[in-house]
Amino acid sequence: MREFELDATDIRILNEIQMDASLTNVELASRVGLSPSPCLARVRALEEAGIILRRVALLDPVQLGANISVFIQVTLERQTESVLEVFEATMMRFPEVMECYLMTGDSDYLLRVVVRDTVALQHFIVEHLSKAKGVANIRSSFSLKQVKYKTALPLEYLVRLRDRR
Numbered sequence: 001m002r003e004f005e006l007d008a009t010d011i012r013i014l015n016e017i018q019m020d021a022s023l024t025n026v027e028l029a030s031r032v033g034l035s036p037s038p039c040l041a042r043v044r045a046l047e048e049a050g051i052i053l054r055r056v057a058l059l060d061p062v063q064l065g066a067n068i069s070v071f072i073q074v075t076l077e078r079q080t081e082s083v084l085e086v087f088e089a090t091m092m093r094f095p096e097v098m099e100c101y102l103m104t105g106d107s108d109y110l111l112r113v114v115v116r117d118t119v120a121l122q123h124f125i126v127e128h129l130s131k132a133k134g135v136a137n138i139r140s141s142f143s144l145k146q147v148k149y150k151t152a153l154p155l156e157y158l159v160r161l162r163d164r165r
Contacts, residue, residue: 073107
């Protein structure tokens with residue numbers, strides 16, 4: 001896949017959308033110094049290139065009852081392609097699994113799970129995760145405090161790194 005060439009205007013558009021995806025095209029165009037038609041054309045080109053994957057609203061998990069964020073390291077019995085595929089498909093079925101990463105190092109996967117309370121966590125681990133095919137070991141760590149959380153990519157930094165190649 002060819003890298004999309006971003007110019008300064010594209011970066012401004014992406015930064016604005018990352019901060020507020022609910023902006024109308026007219027508002028976005030005004031913020032980045034374009035008229036609406038060229039702005040919309042650029043946004044569509046960024047979408048077609050796969051740079052803008054989707055636009056979402058970020059919700060406060062605590063306000064919605066997801067009081068506990070847990071990081072769970074999972075080690076599988078073995079790392080064959082079929083075992084990895086089955087585990088990944090299984091994790092896709094659980095709405096409390098917010099993120100799932102195939103890892104290097106001591107564990108095979110790292111999950112971020114949000115639950116209402118420790119009873120819900122126990123249910124998830126005992127009834128679902130421990131019964132998932134191929135799971136050998138589970139280690140959980142509770143998040144005590146979220147120190148930093150961001151969803152916006154550091155565009156200027158990434159473009160500078162790419163341009164150094």
